Amino acid sequence: MNFDAIAKLEDEFQLATYKKMGIAVERGEGSWVWTSDGDKYLDLYGGHAVCATGHSHPHVVNAIKEQAEKLLFYSNLVYSEIRGRAAQKLVSVAPKSLTKAFFCNSGTEANENAMRMARMATGREKIVSFTGGFHGRTADSISATFLGKYREIGKPNVPHHVEAEFGNIESVRSVIDDQTAGVILEPIQSMAGVREAEPRFFRELRDLCDEFGAILIFDEVQTGVGRTGNWFFAGSDLAGGVEPDIITLAKSLASGIPVGACLVNDRISSTIKENDLGTTFGGGMIAMAAVLATLEVVGDEDMLANAVRVEQQIRTGLNAVESVVEVHGKGCLLGIEFAETASIVHSKLLDAKIITGVSSSANVLRLLPPLCVTTNEVGMLVDVLASR
Numbered sequence: 001m002n003f004d005a006i007a008k009l010e011d012e013f014q015l016a017t018y019k020k021m022g023i024a025v026e027r028g029e030g031s032w033v034w035t036s037d038g039d040k041y042l043d044l045y046g047g048h049a050v051c052a053t054g055h056s057h058p059h060v061v062n063a064i065k066e067q068a069e070k071l072l073f074y075s076n077l078v079y080s081e082i083r084g085r086a087a088q089k090l091v092s093v094a095p096k097s098l099t100k101a102f103f104c105n106s107g108t109e110a111n112e113n114a115m116r117m118a119r120m121a122t123g124r125e126k127i128v129s130f131t132g133g134f135h136g137r138t139a140d141s142i143s144a145t146f147l148g149k150y151r152e153i154g155k156p157n158v159p160h161h162v163e164a165e166f167g168n169i170e171s172v173r174s175v176i177d178d179q180t181a182g183v184i185l186e187p188i189q190s191m192a193g194v195r196e197a198e199p200r201f202f203r204e205l206r207d208l209c210d211e212f213g214a215i216l217i218f219d220e221v222q223t224g225v226g227r228t229g230n231w232f233f234a235g236s237d238l239a240g241g242v243e244p245d246i247i248t249l250a251k252s253l254a255s256g257i258p259v260g261a262c263l264v265n266d267r268i269s270s271t272i273k274e275n276d277l278g279t280t281f282g283g284g285m286i287a288m289a290a291v292l293a294t295l296e297v298v299g300d301e302d303m304l305a306n307a308v309r310v311e312q313q314i315r316t317g318l319n320a321v322e323s324v325v326e327v328h329g330k331g332c333l334l335g336i337e338f339a340e341t342a343s344i345v346h347s348k349l350l351d352a353k354i355i356t357g358v359s360s361s362a363n364v365l366r367l368l369p370p371l372c373v374t375t376n377e378v379g380m381l382v383d384v385l386a387s388r
Helices: 003-013 059-069 080-093 106-122 139-143 171-172 199-212 285-301 303-318 342-351 375-386
Strands: 027-030 030-033 040-043 098-104 126-130 163-164 178-185 216-221 246-249 260-265 324-328 331-339 366-369
Touching: 040 375, 080 098, 080 260, 080 285, 098 106, 098 285, 106 139, 106 178, 106 216, 106 246, 106 260, 163 375, 171 199, 178 199, 199 216, 260 303, 285 303, 303 331, 303 375, 331 342, 342 366, 342 375
Parallel strands: 126 163, 126 178, 178 216, 216 246
Antiparallel strands: 027 030, 030 040, 098 260, 246 260, 324 331, 331 366
């Protein structure tokens, strides 16, 4: 089918969600996708921050194929070798204090369960989150989201959510108290325009949570699985070495197979009993095979170091581009701030067959490329922006 026929089919039978780009993607390889009309695009948005290992990485594809031939699915009511191996591998690359994994199906599910575990562990209800943070579209997660229109479209909101200013520890101090169950934050606020905080903020936040007995949750749905040049933002120098009580994950975790996860420390795991949490599809065999293979590829193919190289190349290459005000972010989660509206740049790049993303900040263009993106491919972006 050509593009017009595909667009007509979707528009007729699918409920509207995102404003779509004017292309229909049919296949992909590495950092590239091909459309229904035979055009080839450089994907520096990584399938919406999902395709960390690149599109259809052979190792991930083979792992999925092999598992599909054995068993497509069985729930957590039975033991599973592939689930155990995936959990072991994920814990092995996590900060040392995070010792157990809970698998679900998406980032918003992971955040819902993280906040539930915080309430279970403390016996409290109040959750602190931050201006500019995005945590998902289900009830508790959207109620913790203080960004643009999202809380409004999520009404009626879940009660006991309060807002603090990201990066401002005094703002947190003004709202945290002995009724606070947890504090949840994106350590880099991606949708808000790739906003960052200093390592000192995370250290002071850890101390404040400890002072009040609150659970600290890092929403690493976008920053996790190597995207910042570290396996996780948590525990890295970017966080001042801080390890939260819970890390939530999704997006890149299975290279495109839907999956979410919570990594928890002993304080949390010791409070969780059978039937406190549940999920039918979470931890399914296909997803677990994809998780294990994804983590193997990211580690074996030096993708953490590549993410650091990509950031350095983009920063250096755009240094002399007059329209670029600043580059925000780390590794393969970058926001390019322009003097003009970023949507104009996004459209011009799409015309040049380069896919990028916008953000809630009008002047910030987001880059979330596969961690395998090459220097030559990044050079194409720099060349187009420099020639504008």
